[in-house]
Amino acid sequence: MIRFQRKKKRYRYNLIGGILTVGGIIFVGTLYKGSLPSLDKLSWSEPQQVSQLFSTYRENSTLKNKLATENQEEANVYKLEYENKVLKEVLKAEDEVKAYNPVTATVIGRSTNNWNNEITIDRGKKQGMKIDMNVLGTNGVIGKVSKVFSSTSIVELISSNFRTNRMAVMLKDRKSVNGTLEGYDDKKGNLIIRKIPSGAEVNVGDKVQTSPISSIFQGKLALGKVIKVKPDEYGLTQLAVVKPSSNFNDISEVIVIKAKNNG
Secondary structure (H helix, E strand, O other): OOOHHHHHHHHHHHHHHHHHHHHHHHHHHHHEEOHHHHHOOOOOOOHHHHHHHHHHHHHHHHHHHHHHHHHHHHHHHHHHHHHHHHHHHHHHHHOHHHHHEEEEEEEOOOOOOOOOOOOOOOOHHHHHOOOOOOOEEEOEEEEEEEEOOOEEOOOOOOOOOOOOOOOOEEEOOOOOOEEEEEEEOOOOOOOEEEEOOOOOOOOOOOOEEEEOOOOOOOOOOEEEEEEEEEEEEOOEEEEEEEOOOOOOOOEEEEEEOHHHHHH
């Protein structure tokens, strides 16, 4: 009933607005008729002109509504196509880690104040979630489960600035080199790998994966590629800047697999 009254009131306002608009046009036409050639072509004294103007007003409203509907339909199609693409990518990634009992989950929460640190997913104790379980995006590791509730869990991202965000990694081209993920450049969106032996050969383009010696993460999960190598602040080891394989600003569906210490 309230909605009907609101629609009725909105229609009344639109009608009044239309009448005022038409009245204004007629007034201007009458006032300036003879001085403006373009207005001389109109017969402002004829009643049918008012009818034509009302018709134009209604037609304009109809076209606006039709355009809004078409835009919404186009947006819905785009959304469905995007969701379908993401689900296909998730299924493909899930198949690659099927040995680790993968469980798909949807991101249901992310704070703007904690954007790079945590996300909330719609899986919890009831769905078998445990602390330290590895969390993957469609292109590689994005974090680990840090807190578990009845039906939801908190995931600590590898882009976080938490002190607990440390991970043994492996830089691989011709042979493997070990290092430690110890930071994230939130301005440029890159991972920082430290403690790489000074004599180790590390090149731009080398793949970076989780290390088999990690106590939490399964080995050989994708992390990204090296885009820069330089000595660390003290000149004792090397530091590598890594472009992540995952986009941390676009996480909607994830895959959770058992941690190495989960047995």
